[in-house]
Amino acid sequence: MTRRSPSGAAVLRSDTTDAITRAVLETLAEVGIGRLSMEAVAKRAGVGKSALYRRWPSKTAMVIAVLSDFSVELAATPDTGSLRDDIRESVEALRLWLDHPLFSRILPDLVAESGRNPELAELHTRMIGVPRRERAAEIFARARDRGEIAEGTDIELAMDLLAGPVYWRSAVRAQPVDAAYLDSVSDAIVALVTPGSHRDDEIDARAR
């Protein structure tokens, strides 16, 4: 994976914003969204609460903005010219996101809180889920343009098959996700979406 140089927005970000961002991530990992207080974040960042409210109108807005910046930046959009290599880079980036020392404790908590809080769920989907998924969709769109993808392939399912097992294994089963596992997931996705492999079987099965 190549590391991109910082974007304009990142360069312009002030030291204060960086300190707040880190404080939000550390506090979320420690206590979760439910118990996070603006006081605790301000204290950890070494700023006043007013510095937080100047940037965001509420705790939920602050949490989602910080998690969205963090998460969308980490979504890979490789363009290697090969679907298999693009998928392999994507699942590696996914693993780095899910296994991040702070974020690995934050996402399961965000998922749990979203189940209880519809406003948070809607923001979570709109600010994190959708933009990350759009990046993954680009990989499949380019592969389709190159003729690498079978007619009638369900790209929505392919994207769930890419992300789901890695999250299931890492966060739910608490099992290690190593390079061999990511290779196997990548190979499975490619086999499913590539023409001439098994699509006839699948169409038969659907017609039953």
Add this chain to the structure above:
Amino acid sequence: MTRRSPSGAAVLRSDTTDAITRAVLETLAEVGIGRLSMEAVAKRAGVGKSALYRRWPSKTAMVIAVLSDFSVELAATPDTGSLRDDIRESVEALRLWLDHPLFSRILPDLVAESGRNPELAELHTRMIGVPRRERAAEIFARARDRGEIAEGTDIELAMDLLAGPVYWRSAVRAQPVDAAYLDSVSDAIVALVTPGSHRDDEIDARAR
């Protein structure tokens, strides 16, 4: 899906145990493991705290015992004679488990708390994850005995590909999991593990 008649253990279970079980599930769904108190469960079940401590030594033991009974009972072990039909019944049972009105709010919270509490994580794996996975493994073992599974198939990966996307879609993405989706997941797993589809491509890809 056929509903099994109650097992011997279920028949012997007292009304009190049933009331406690329901109180634990309802309280977990409402406030989560972190904020669940023995007092609240006892009050909701209409029993004294001593009734809880006679059954379980601690809050964690109580929560895991209740969730294990609930979750392992709901794991399907269909034996239709066809891998595709067995998988389809399994993902249907998985959906019923994940979308259960109470449990859909409990599992994400259990996952989040397990990330912070290694004792809970170990119990969660041992009492829920492992026994459910053993049931899923039986389906693949029988299919292998019938010659339905390709040589060298990675059954561990197949089980993650079965459960992961359904959890990802239902709990993390908060999107509906309908019958057509479960059909597609089932077809994808069958295509991946069935001989003569694409295994040669995959072996080539792994040799790279």
